[in-house]
Amino acid sequence: MNNILHITASPRGKASFSVNFSERIVERLRERAPGAIVVRRDFGTIGLPHIDETYGHTLAGSWPQQPDAYERPGSLAQSERLICELEAADAVVIGTPMHNYTVPSVLKAWIDHVLRAHRSFGFSAERKVGLLADRPVYVAVASGGGYTGEGARQPDFLTPYLEAVFATIGIRDLHFFSLQRTVMGDAAVAQALRGVEDLLEQKLPSPMNLATA
Numbered sequence: 001m002n003n004i005l006h007i008t009a010s011p012r013g014k015a016s017f018s019v020n021f022s023e024r025i026v027e028r029l030r031e032r033a034p035g036a037i038v039v040r041r042d043f044g045t046i047g048l049p050h051i052d053e054t055y056g057h058t059l060a061g062s063w064p065q066q067p068d069a070y071e072r073p074g075s076l077a078q079s080e081r082l083i084c085e086l087e088a089a090d091a092v093v094i095g096t097p098m099h100n101y102t103v104p105s106v107l108k109a110w111i112d113h114v115l116r117a118h119r120s121f122g123f124s125a126e127r128k129v130g131l132l133a134d135r136p137v138y139v140a141v142a143s144g145g146g147y148t149g150e151g152a153r154q155p156d157f158l159t160p161y162l163e164a165v166f167a168t169i170g171i172r173d174l175h176f177f178s179l180q181r182t183v184m185g186d187a188a189v190a191q192a193l194r195g196v197e198d199l200l201e202q203k204l205p206s207p208m209n210l211a212t213a
């Protein structure tokens with residue numbers, strides 16, 4: 001493994017559970033692949049502009065094709081950069097809060113840049129076809145309440161949404177680590193952290209598998 005792309009989407013910076021746990025995943029991957037280069041994108045605090053007019057019209061086919069649109073400053077060029085970054089990553093680590101049952105809007109903005117028709121996915125007669133190679137994606141999710149297990153009182157659109165989004169571009173090797181009930185006190189947080197640490201040990205590849213990845 002040579003490259004790890006680490007994306008975070010919480011506005012809470014260092015206080016964020018999803019940032020911290022995703023950082024832990026990156027550390028554990030680097031213990032297994034010490035030479036790996038980590039590209040960090042902290043969209044949660046730095047932000048990411050939404051797609052712009054040129055992008056919208058180009059994808060909708062409502063403007064004549066402008067070949068140089070991909071080189072001009074703007075979100076087609078941004079999209080190209082973000083897709084190239086993803087293509088270069090042997091593993092992707094995402095730290096994200098649950099916001100209103102799904103991903104925060106800044107992560108949705110990243111998705112809008114990265115899922116681009118005729119670039120990261122194409123079409124067959126029956127369905128969309130992913131154009132990127134599969135690779136592991138480790139997703140640390142923090143949520144104030146619970147969405148699985150006893151006492152879960154809310155839907156989870158985040159997990160199936162990310163599965164569908166990555167599958168669209170050809171990436172199916174997803175692993176979720178959920179830190180639920182973060183607002184329910186220290187004991188609940190400690191229990192959630194124990195759960196994800198145990199899962200991490202099971203889910204990460206062995207050093208031998210990483211060497212060939």
Ligand SMILES: Cc1cc2nc3c(=O)[nH]c(=O)nc-3n(C[C@H](O)[C@H](O)[C@H](O)COP(=O)(O)O)c2cc1C
Nearest residue numbers: 010016017018097098099100101142143144145182
């Ligand atoms: C705008 C907003 C929406 C939220 N929506 C949900 C939600 O739908 N379900 C939930 O369990 N927690 C929700 N929360 C709480 C966060 O998921 C929780 O505080 C989580 O720990 C934040 O992740 P972080 O620690 O990585 O910042 C929401 C928080 C914010 C700010």
